[in-house]
Amino acid sequence: MNASLPATPLPPVIEVDNVTTAFGGHVIHRNLSLVVHRDEVVALIGGSGSGKTTLLRLLLGLEVPQAGSVKIFGHPLGRCSACDLEHVRYRWGVLFQNGALFSALSVFDNIALPLRELQSVPPDMVGPLVMLKLAQVGLKPDDAFKRPAELSGGMVKRVSLARALILDPQLLFLDEPTAGLDPDSAKQFVRLLRKLRQELGLTVVMVTHDVDTLFAVVDRVAVLADQRIIACGPLAEVARLPHPFVRNFFLGHAEHCAEDDVRRFRLSLDDTSEEGGVPAMLREDAL
Numbered sequence: 001m002n003a004s005l006p007a008t009p010l011p012p013v014i015e016v017d018n019v020t021t022a023f024g025g026h027v028i029h030r031n032l033s034l035v036v037h038r039d040e041v042v043a044l045i046g047g048s049g050s051g052k053t054t055l056l057r058l059l060l061g062l063e064v065p066q067a068g069s070v071k072i073f074g075h076p077l078g079r080c081s082a083c084d085l086e087h088v089r090y091r092w093g094v095l096f097q098n099g100a101l102f103s104a105l106s107v108f109d110n111i112a113l114p115l116r117e118l119q120s121v122p123p124d125m126v127g128p129l130v131m132l133k134l135a136q137v138g139l140k141p142d143d144a145f146k147r148p149a150e151l152s153g154g155m156v157k158r159v160s161l162a163r164a165l166i167l168d169p170q171l172l173f174l175d176e177p178t179a180g181l182d183p184d185s186a187k188q189f190v191r192l193l194r195k196l197r198q199e200l201g202l203t204v205v206m207v208t209h210d211v212d213t214l215f216a217v218v219d220r221v222a223v224l225a226d227q228r229i230i231a232c233g234p235l236a237e238v239a240r241l242p243h244p245f246v247r248n249f250f251l252g253h254a255e256h257c258a259e260d261d262v263r264r265f266r267l268s269l270d271d272t273s274e275e276g277g278v279p280a281m282l283r284e285d286a287l
């Protein structure tokens with residue numbers, strides 16, 4: 001190889017180009033485009049029913065756009081061979097909006113499912129790998145034998161996350177990972193995401209309406225409104241947009257979105273003391 005030639009740049013992890021999605025005559029996305037680069041954490045925000053979950057489903061190849069294209073790791077979904085699609089599919093993990101655990105299966109079997117389907121490791125490795133992921137998401141070994149109905153909301157999210165991570169994906173999709181959690185559990189979950197992101201070097205696309213989550217982990221924020229991504233950039237930039245949805249979303253928080261404030265907030269999260277986990281600029285007395 002010629003050492004003087006520059007290395008070919010890696011393609012973006014996700015390229016959505018001019019996509020239109022419709023159900024019957026109901027257009028959800030029109031000329032929607034979005035690019036996500038390696039190692040980024042991108043949050044997708046938008047009103048209820050604006051098409052966030054549908055966009056994730058497009059990225060997973062579960063919906064097919066009427067027009068436009070979606071590429072994941074450079075592979076065009078819908079046009080790559082079944083073999084290519086399988087190859088891409090095992091490079092991502094998904095935490096669905098409702099957790100989507102199988103109620104008849106134990107926590108252990110839920111997490112083990114992708115490994116067993118893929119048969120990528122010898123059967124005697126499944127147990128140790130499942131228990132490792134269980135520990136990684138902060139659950140106890142005994143939790144492995146519970147059924148989903150015996151778990152708290154926070155535990156369901158953790159089990160779903162363990163299942164999403166079991167194949168060691170490079171790309172993680174999270175749909176409302178902290179929705180329905182009490183503030184403490186949400187904070188713990190966000191800390192866990194930060195830790196995993198640092199340890200595993202993941203690219204993450206996360207739907208969230210939780211401002212604390214944006215402050216804690218996100219590199220860029222993509223706003224889905226008016227059927228397309230109207231902006232995608234750092235929190236400090238996006239929070240200043242004059243769009244009505246954005247104004248409402250950041251109501252009372254916009255002035256704290258400056259890069260310095262966000263950095264201070266992230267540092268405060270690393271402090272494990274009681275007070276350290278509270279987002280200083282979001283504490284009631286600070287507003």
Ligand SMILES: Nc1ncnc2c1ncn2[C@@H]1O[C@H](COP(=O)(O)OP(=O)(O)OP(=O)(O)O)[C@@H](O)[C@H]1O
Pocket residue numbers: 023028046047048049050051052053054055
């Ligand atoms: N399979 C489907 N068939 C018909 N309509 C659908 C289908 N899936 C989603 N929709 C419609 O598409 C629109 C967007 O739905 P979607 O679930 O993507 O919204 P969302 O932004 O994720 O909302 P939320 O914040 O409430 O989760 C809604 O009007 C929904 O009814």
Ligand SMILES: [Mg+2]
Pocket residue numbers: 052053054097175
């Ligand atoms: Mg949704």
